[in-house]
Amino acid sequence: MSKPFRSAATILALTAGLVGAATVLYVWNLPPFRNSVQMTNDAYVRGQVTLLSPQLAGYLVDVPVRDYQRVRRGDLIARIDDRIFVQKLEQAKAALEAAEAELSNSEQSQKSAEAKILSAKASVESAEAASEAARAAAARSENLLKSNIASQSEAEKNRAAFGQARAAVHQAEAAELVAEQDLNIVVVGRRSLQANVESARAAVKLAQIDLSNTRITAPQDGTLGEVTGRVGQNVSVGTQIGSIVQDEVWIVANFKETQFSGLRAGYEVMFTVDALENKPFKGRIERFAPATGSEFSVIKADNATGNFTKVAQRIPVRIFIDRNQDEVERLVPGMSVVTRIDVAQSLDPEVTRK
Structure with missing residues (x-):
C-alpha cells in the first residue's frame, strides 16, 4: 500500500476514534x-x-362497581351481608335499655333509702322525747317516794318505763344507722350500674360501627383499578377486593x-x-x-x-x-x-x- 493511502487510512481511523470518544463524552x-x-x-x-378490603368477615351481597370506574368519596364499592350485625345492634340496644332500667330503679331505691333515713331520724326524735318524759316521771316518782306520797311500786314502774324509753332511743338510733348504710349501699351500687350503662352504650356504638363496616365505600375521589370482589364471595378481614387510585x-x-x-x-x-x-x-x-x-x-x-x-x-x-x-x-x-x-x-x- 502506498504512503498516501496509509496516511488517509490513519487519518480516517483517528477521525473515527475521535468522533466515537466525543460521542461517548457527549452522551x-x-x-x-x-x-x-x-x-x-x-x-x-x-x-x-x-387497596380496598373489608374490616369484617362475611359474604358479599352487592358489588355495584366495575373495573376502572370513576368514583367519589363515600360511593359504595361492596356490601357484606348485614343480617347478623343488625341483630347484634338490636341486642346491644336491648342490653342498654335493661341497664338504664336498672339504673332508674337504683335512683328510686336511693330516694326510698333517703326517705327511710328521714323516718328513722323522726323516730329518734320521738324516742328521745318519750325518754325525756319517762325520765321526768321517774324523777317525780323518786321525789314523791322520799316524801312517802308515792308508793314503791309506782316508782319502780316509772323507772322501768324510763329504761324502756332509753332502749327505744338506742333502737331508733340503730335504725337510723341501718338506713344510712342502706343508702350507702344503694349509692355504691349505683356507680356500678352507671358503669354498666356506659358499657352498654359502648357496645351499641361498636355494633353500629360493625354494621356500618358492612358497607365498603370509597375513601377518596379517584378511579378504581381491577375490582376482584364478587357477589357471593366469602371474604375475611383484609381480603383485597379492589383498589382506588x-x-x-x-x-x-x-x-x-x-x-x-x-x-x-x-x-x-x-x-x-x-x-x-x-x-x-x-x-x-x-x-x-x-x-x-x-x-x-x-x-x-x-x-x-x-x-x-x-x-x-x-x-x-x-x-x-x-x-x-x-x-x-x-x-x-x-x-x-x-x-x-x-x-x-x-x-x-x-x-x-x-
Whole structure:
C-alpha cells in the first residue's frame, strides 16, 4: 500500500476514534461537553394507590362497581351481608335499655333509702322525747317516794318505763344507722350500674360501627383499578377486593449523586412522557428524599465484604406537576418519564417563599 493511502487510512481511523470518544463524552455529559442541564430517564409518575378490603368477615351481597370506574368519596364499592350485625345492634340496644332500667330503679331505691333515713331520724326524735318524759316521771316518782306520797311500786314502774324509753332511743338510733348504710349501699351500687350503662352504650356504638363496616365505600375521589370482589364471595378481614387510585399524581426522579449538588427545591423541571409520544410537561422540584434509594431497599448491600466496586447511588427527587397543562389528566401512576433540570436557572422569589 502506498504512503498516501496509509496516511488517509490513519487519518480516517483517528477521525473515527475521535468522533466515537466525543460521542461517548457527549452522551455521558462529560467534559468538555458538560452543560447545566441534568437529565435522567430513571423517573416515573407516582400516585396514591389504596387497596380496598373489608374490616369484617362475611359474604358479599352487592358489588355495584366495575373495573376502572370513576368514583367519589363515600360511593359504595361492596356490601357484606348485614343480617347478623343488625341483630347484634338490636341486642346491644336491648342490653342498654335493661341497664338504664336498672339504673332508674337504683335512683328510686336511693330516694326510698333517703326517705327511710328521714323516718328513722323522726323516730329518734320521738324516742328521745318519750325518754325525756319517762325520765321526768321517774324523777317525780323518786321525789314523791322520799316524801312517802308515792308508793314503791309506782316508782319502780316509772323507772322501768324510763329504761324502756332509753332502749327505744338506742333502737331508733340503730335504725337510723341501718338506713344510712342502706343508702350507702344503694349509692355504691349505683356507680356500678352507671358503669354498666356506659358499657352498654359502648357496645351499641361498636355494633353500629360493625354494621356500618358492612358497607365498603370509597375513601377518596379517584378511579378504581381491577375490582376482584364478587357477589357471593366469602371474604375475611383484609381480603383485597379492589383498589382506588386518587387524582393527585407527582413524579419521582432518581438522580445520580453526581448530579445532586446543583438541584434546589423550586427549580423548574421539564419532562416528557413515553406513553404520550414524548409530550413535554412542566413541573418543579418539591423536596428530596432523606436518603438514597439503596437505604430503603429490603436487602441492603454490605460494601465491607468481598471486592468493592464503587457504584453511583441515586437520590429520589419529588417533582410537582403543574396542573394547568393540556392532557395532564392523562398522567397515571407508573408511567415512565424523562426529566430535565437546568441547574443554572434562578429561583423565583415567590416559589422560594412557598
